[in-house]
Amino acid sequence: MKRKFVSLLLVAAMGMSLLAGCSNSSTEQTTTESPKTDAATEAPKTDDAADTATEAADTATEAADAATDAVGAADADLAGKKVGVCIYQFADNFMTLFRTELQKYLVDQGFAESNITIVDGANDQATQSGQIDNFIADGVDVLIINLVNSSSASTVTDKVVAAGIPLVYINREPDADEQKRWTDNNWDVCYVGCDARQSGTYQGEIIGDLGLEKIDFNGNGKIDYIMIEGDPENIDAAYRTEYSVKALTDAGFEVNCLDDQVGMWDQVKGAELVANSLSRYGNDVEVVFCNNDAMALGALQSIRSAGRTVGKDIYLVGVDALVEVVQYVISGEITGTVFNNHISQADSSADAAINYLTGAGNEHNIQCDYNKVTTENAQDILDSLQ
Numbered sequence: 001m002k003r004k005f006v007s008l009l010l011v012a013a014m015g016m017s018l019l020a021g022c023s024n025s026s027t028e029q030t031t032t033e034s035p036k037t038d039a040a041t042e043a044p045k046t047d048d049a050a051d052t053a054t055e056a057a058d059t060a061t062e063a064a065d066a067a068t069d070a071v072g073a074a075d076a077d078l079a080g081k082k083v084g085v086c087i088y089q090f091a092d093n094f095m096t097l098f099r100t101e102l103q104k105y106l107v108d109q110g111f112a113e114s115n116i117t118i119v120d121g122a123n124d125q126a127t128q129s130g131q132i133d134n135f136i137a138d139g140v141d142v143l144i145i146n147l148v149n150s151s152s153a154s155t156v157t158d159k160v161v162a163a164g165i166p167l168v169y170i171n172r173e174p175d176a177d178e179q180k181r182w183t184d185n186n187w188d189v190c191y192v193g194c195d196a197r198q199s200g201t202y203q204g205e206i207i208g209d210l211g212l213e214k215i216d217f218n219g220n221g222k223i224d225y226i227m228i229e230g231d232p233e234n235i236d237a238a239y240r241t242e243y244s245v246k247a248l249t250d251a252g253f254e255v256n257c258l259d260d261q262v263g264m265w266d267q268v269k270g271a272e273l274v275a276n277s278l279s280r281y282g283n284d285v286e287v288v289f290c291n292n293d294a295m296a297l298g299a300l301q302s303i304r305s306a307g308r309t310v311g312k313d314i315y316l317v318g319v320d321a322l323v324e325v326v327q328y329v330i331s332g333e334i335t336g337t338v339f340n341n342h343i344s345q346a347d348s349s350a351d352a353a354i355n356y357l358t359g360a361g362n363e364h365n366i367q368c369d370y371n372k373v374t375t376e377n378a379q380d381i382l383d384s385l386q
C-alpha cells in the first residue's frame with residue numbers, strides 16, 4: 001500500500017466558483033480544463049478507464065521511483081536541510097493523517113526530525129501568511145504548503161520564489177492561471193494531489209450501482225438526495241459535489257436535490273446539517289452525499305438519531321477512507337467511501353521536495369489516484385491502513 005502510484009502530467013487545473021444550494025449544485029458551475037497529456041489524468045474515470053490509468057500511473061511510478069533512488073544516491077545531505085510545512089488546519093482528520101505520514105516519510109528519507117517544522121494555520125490565511133514569512137526569514141531550504149485559501153496562491157508563490165525557496169503545494173490546488181505562471185517562468189513550484197472529479201464520480205457510482213429499485217424508497221422514480229459540502233474555497237468540495245451527481249445522471253438516473261449545505265469538512269457541522277435536512281425532508285431523503293468522511297460520521301449520528309437505518313431506508317457515502325468509516329462500511333452502517341490516499345500524496349510531496357533540493361526538479365502538477373471503497377474491498381483497504 002505504501003507503493004506510490006503517481007502519474008506525472010502537465011496541468012490539470014481549473015477555475016470554478018461554488019455556492020451551496022441545490023440550484024448551484026451540479027448544473028451551473030463553470031469548469032475550464034487545460035489539455036491533458038496522460039491517460040491517468042482523464043476524469044471522471046470509469047473502472048475501465050481507471051485500469052488504464054493505473055497502468056500509466058505504474059509506469060510513471062517506476063520512473064519516479066528510479067528518479068528518487070538516483071536522487072537519494074546523489075545527495076546524502078538531506079539531514080542538514082530545513083523543511084517548512086504549513087497545514088491549513090491541524091483540526092482536520094484527513095490532514096492529520098497526511099502530515100503524520102509526511103513527517104515520517106521525510107525522516108525515513110534522511111531528514112533530521114529537528115529540521116522539519118510543521119505549523120498549524122488554524123484555518124486563517126493571515127496566520128498562515130505570517131508563518132510563511134517566518135519560514136522565509138528562518139532560511140528554510142524547501143516549503144510544503146497546504147494553503148488556507150487557494151486564492152492566495154499567487155501572493156504566496158511570489159514571495160517564496162523571490163526568496164529562492166522551492167515550493168510544493170499540497171491538497172488545495174491553485175487555479176490554472178497560477179499553475180501556468182510556474183510553467184511559463186520555469187519556477188521550482190509544483191502541486192501534488194488527486195483529481196477530485198474522480199472521487200465524486202466514484203461516490204456517484206457507489207450509489208448508482210445499487211440500482212433505482214433499491215434506492216427509490218418513496219417511489220417517485222428519482223434519487224432524492226442531500227449534499228453536504230466541504231469548504232467551497234477548496235476545489236475538492238466543488239468537484240465532489242458536481243461529479244457525484246453527474247455520475248448518476250450520466251448513468252441515466254433522474255435526481256432530485258432536496259438540500260445542499262456547506263459543512264466545512266467538519267463532523268459536528270455535518271451532523272447538524274443532516275439532522276436539519278432529515279427533520280425537514282423526512283423519509284424523502286434517500287441518499288446523503290458528504291464531501292468527506294468526517295461529515296459522513298456526523299451524518300451517521302443524525303441518521304441514527306432520526307431512527308433511520310443505512311442500507312435499509314437511506315444510503316450514505318463519504319470520501320477519505322478514515323479507519324472508522326471503513327469499519328462502518330464493513331458493518332454496513334455507511335454505504336461506501338472513496339480512499340483519498342494520504343500515504344501516496346504525502347510521500348509524493350516529500351519526493352517532490354527532495355527532487356528540488358537535489359536539482360532533479362519536478363513536473364509542475366503531480367497527481368495521485370483515488371480508490372472506491374465498498375463492502376467488497378473494505379476489509380482489504382482497512383488491512384492496508386492498519
Ligand code: GAL
Binds near residue numbers: 291
Ligand atoms: C480533502 C479531504 C477533506 C479535507 C480537505 C482539506 O481532500 O477529503 O477531508 O481534509 O481535503 O482541504
